[in-house]
Amino acid sequence: MQKADFKRQVAEDIGAFTHDPLGHAMYAYPWGKAGTELADKEGPREWQRWVMGEIRDHLSNPETRFDPLRIGIASGHGIGKSALISMLAKWGMDTCVDTRIVVTANTEGQLLTKTGPEIAKWFRLAINNDWFKVNATSIASTMVGHDKGWRLDLATWSEHNTEAFAGLHNEGKRIILIFDEASGIPPAVWEVALGALTDANTEIIWLAFGNPTQNTGDFRECFGKNRKLWKTKQIDSRTVEGTNKKYLQEIVDTYGENSDIAKVRVRGMFPSASSMQFIGSELVQEAQRRPIPVMLGTEPLIYGLDCARFGDDTSVLAKRCGRDARTRPWKRWHHMDSMTIAADVALQAQSEHPDAIMVDAGNIGAAIIDRLRQLLPDIPVFEVWFGSTKVRQAMFNGSPTNVYNKRTEIWTNLRDWLRTGCIPDDQVLEDDLTGPLYSFGGDDVSIMLERKKDMKKRGLSSPDDGDAIACTFAEPVAPRNVPGYLNPANYGRGGSDGRYDELD
Known part of the structure; x- marks a missing residue:
């Protein structure tokens, strides 16, 4: 076949893979061909095929084709994220x-x-490697x-410089936005990237891959x-073809299956807590x-009541009875005045x-x-002044620890209570x-x-639900009176003749 005819045939063949990334990959690269970098490979790995299949199904369906497709992969090391x-x-x-x-990563070094x-x-391995010019920071x-x-x-x-994402529009055609090592990309970039999802009649794919190194964000x-x-x-990573399973298992054996190192580097799980995270996800x-x-x-x-007026924050009423903060429904108010809430x-x-x-006595x-x-x-109504810096202590990691202010004290008490307490299965509460x-x-x-204002700088919401349940630990409250036969203090002091009430 002459060179011109060959190029024409390649172009026609590739045109058939408009919505089929796997078909394109199998056609475009020299899988199993001696003397190439893919000589010992038969094709994309199983998990890579899954992602390609999701894209194919999404784009092939007229009902979903022009809806943004977002795919997130959290994994251990060595599974072939960059190859995909x-x-x-x-x-x-x-x-x-x-x-x-547009492709970005957690750091400039990772990206470049x-x-x-x-x-x-x-791009150079592909059968049609002459279609695009590869430069240091672009391919055109x-x-x-x-x-x-x-x-x-x-x-x-x-x-403070997100213009590359703010200007990503391509109406009527195709946009692909790729975040590599996505855990380390800050909220400001994620937020601006949302603007790329607004074009009508456009194929939009957003891919976020990486090791799950951060438990928030x-x-x-x-x-x-x-x-x-x-x-x-x-x-x-141990389940993926072509990974160094012996080395990966050594990490797990050395640090433990449930260690944060094994979770992040091998198992593709988010850590129990980031290095300075106050309450870990597992505990919640x-x-x-x-x-x-x-x-x-x-x-x-x-009752614990966190108060907010207008803005984005919410007033929240939490209810806790001993170790049970789930049975009684909580209540939230948004943009509500003080008299209505009261x-x-x-x-x-x-x-x-x-x-x-x-x-919460503020606001x-x-x-x-x-x-x-x-x-x-x-009914006693207590004022909780979050900013009070009167010297105090609370139990932190099993030891009495100095806490800087009242809000830290009540959250520390809450943290300790979560080891045995039960709370609603609510995503907002978990995030808070x-x-x-x-x-x-x-000091x-x-x-x-x-x-709270520092959390907002990181792109997080005010933890109103968290503050509400923390308020329930602001002051000690005496136990309720119960019939004598239920009072553990009376154990062994009565008999079977019903005289327990006299002891209460």
């Missing part, structure tokens, strides 16, 4: 004229020394007049509160799964008869406290409890919970 990124980038540009692709060179390698079409719009760019970022949320938007898979998830405990009946019912809390208190109500809390004391004269970090206070001898 490269194959998908090549397929995307080969099969749709004027495709725009690892991800970028791997993409360039696969060699077709006259298309080099500006038919291209792939390696985009470095800073949290947008990549974690792909598998958590945003999981309905993403097709996700967590991959244990165990409290969400734990059955409601059998209790004596002496446990006081305590009236709602009073109505619930008249029905459930709590033994104490602990209220609109003072007005709510005054009104609750008017409406509920027989696992979101805050901690540091050392200004350098006490721990301090991350401030």
Whole structure:
């Protein structure tokens, strides 16, 4: 076959893979061909085929074709993430004229020394390696007049410079956005990237791959509160063809199956806690799964109320009776005035008869406290001043520890209680409890919970649900009185003649 005829045939063949990345990969690369880098490979790995199949099914369906497709892969080391990124980038540009692709990574070094060179390698390996010109930070079409719009760019970022993502539009054609080592990409970049999902009648694919190194942030949320938007898979490197299973098992044997090192580097699981995360995910998830405990009946019912007025924050009423913070439904208010919130809390208190109500005294809390004391004269209403720095201690990791302020104290008490307590299986609550970090206070001898305004700088919401249940630990509350036969203090002091009540 003459060279011109061969090129024409290749172009016709590749045109058949418009919505079939796996078919394209099997056609374009020299799998099993002696003397090539793929001489000992038969094709993409099983998990790579899964991703390619998801893309094929999404684009082939007229009902979903122009909806953004988001795929998140969290995995251990060595599974071939960069290879898949490269194959998908090549397929995307080969099969749709004027495709725009932007690739970024957690660091400039990762992008320019690892991800970028791997993409360039696969472009050169392909049967049609003359279609695009490979540069240091971009790959562009060699077709006259298309080099500006038919291209792939390696985009470095800073949290104050996200223009490469803000301008990613390509209406009526195809956009592919790729995040490599996505755990380390900051919220500002994720937020701006959302703008690329707005073009109508456009094939839009967003891929986020990486080791799950951070237990908070947008990549974690792909598998958590945003999981309905993403097709996700967590991959244990030991299950993937071609990985060094002996070495991977050595990591697991050395550090333990449930160690954070094994979870992140081998099992594709998010760590139990980031290095300065105050409450780890496992602790919260165990409290969400734990059955409601059998209790004596002496446990006081305590309301905790976190107050917010307008803005993005929410006022939240949490209810805790001993180790049970799940049975009684919580309540949230958004954009609600203090008098309405106080009236709602009073109505619930008249029905459930709590033994104490602990209220965040900041913001609109003072007005709510005054009104609750008017409406509920027989129920103690406590003021909780989060910023109070009176010297105090709480149990942290099993030891009495100095805490910087009242808010840190009540969260530390909450953290200790979660080891045996049960809470609602609610994603907002989980995100709130696992979101805050901690540091050392200004006195350098006490721990301090991350401030709300600092959490917002990291792109996280105010932990209103977390503050509400933490408020229930602000002050000690005496046990409820119970009939004598239920009071453990009377064990061995009575008989079977019903005289226990006399001892109470």
